[in-house]
Amino acid sequence: MTNNKTQLLLKALLDVSEAHSAKVLRGNSKRGNIRHLGSCGALAARRASLPLCQTIPTITPSRSFINLVIPTSTRRMEYTEQRTLGYTLEQMYSIVADVDQYQEFVPWCKKSRVLKGPNGNLKGELEIGFPPVLERYVSDVTCIPNHQIRAVCTDGSLFSHLETVWRFAPGSKNLPESCKVDFYVCFEFRSLLHTQLAGVFFDEVVKQMVGAFESRAATLYGSQQGAPLRRQST
Structure with missing residues (x-):
């Protein structure tokens, strides 16, 4: 129990x-x-x-006038022109080669003179002035008589690159006293400020360049010898 x-x-x-x-x-x-x-x-x-x-916020960098940068490809500019003129190639060559006289007829050229290099090479010193630019620069000049004149800027604060080439060839077969002139220029300003302010003015300078040398020929040698005027520019 x-x-x-x-x-x-x-x-x-x-x-x-x-x-x-x-x-x-x-x-x-x-x-x-x-x-x-x-x-x-x-x-x-x-x-x-x-x-x-x-969403990750997108930060757009602020840009000021001072830090603007233009790519080289857009800052470098080129211009070419070709004309057939009623002057002999010897006449046109002598006008282009006479750098000392540029101040007399080249647009906006205030002073010009030829300097001798250490090895007898030619140098051209030019001073150009157009608002708002007044600058001096020196170029090495290479000449092939009655065929080509090439000038490359080697000293100056205005251009980081400046190359000018003139070529001369016989003109029309039907007109012995004529020649074909090819003009080429490539330039790039050192500063963005000059690019913005002087670009338009300098564009007008290069577009008037061949015409200025043609007018100089008319002053020195009289009117053209009836050559058909042919102009091509880019």
């Missing part, structure tokens, strides 16, 4: 203990779920407060 009661008591105690343990486990599980869900809710709340797609 006593053994039966003892067994029943032990079984009851075990049942109570198991029921308590199960309750504790369920409680821990619920609290764990609450914490987990709470964390998810906090993260969800944070995500909801953020934009779905974050």
Whole structure:
């Protein structure tokens, strides 16, 4: 009898203990779920407060007049022109080769003179002036008599590059006293300021260049000998 009661008591105690343990486990599980869900809710709340797609702001660099830079390819300019004139190639060659006289007829040329290089090479010193530029520069001059004159700037603050080429060839077969003149110039200003302010003026200078030498020929040798005037420029 006593053994039966003892067994029943032990079984009851075990049942109570198991029921308590199960309750504790369920409680821990619920609290764990609450914490987990709470964390998810906090993260969800944070995500909801953020934009779905974050856009990295594009920063456009500010540009001032001082730090503007023009690519070399756009700063360097070229001009070519070809004409058939009613003067001999010897006459036209002598006018172009006479650098000392440029100040008399070349547009905006204020001073001009020929300098002798250390090896007997020719150098031409020119001073040009047109608003807002007044600059002096020196060029190496290479001459092939009655065929070509080439001048390349070697000293000056205005140009980073300046090359001028004149070529002369016989003109029309039907008119012996005529010649074909090819003029080429390529230039680039050192500074953006000169490029912006002087570019337009210098463009007008080069476009008038062949005409100025043609007018000089008319002054020295009279009117053209009836050569058909043919002009081609780029």
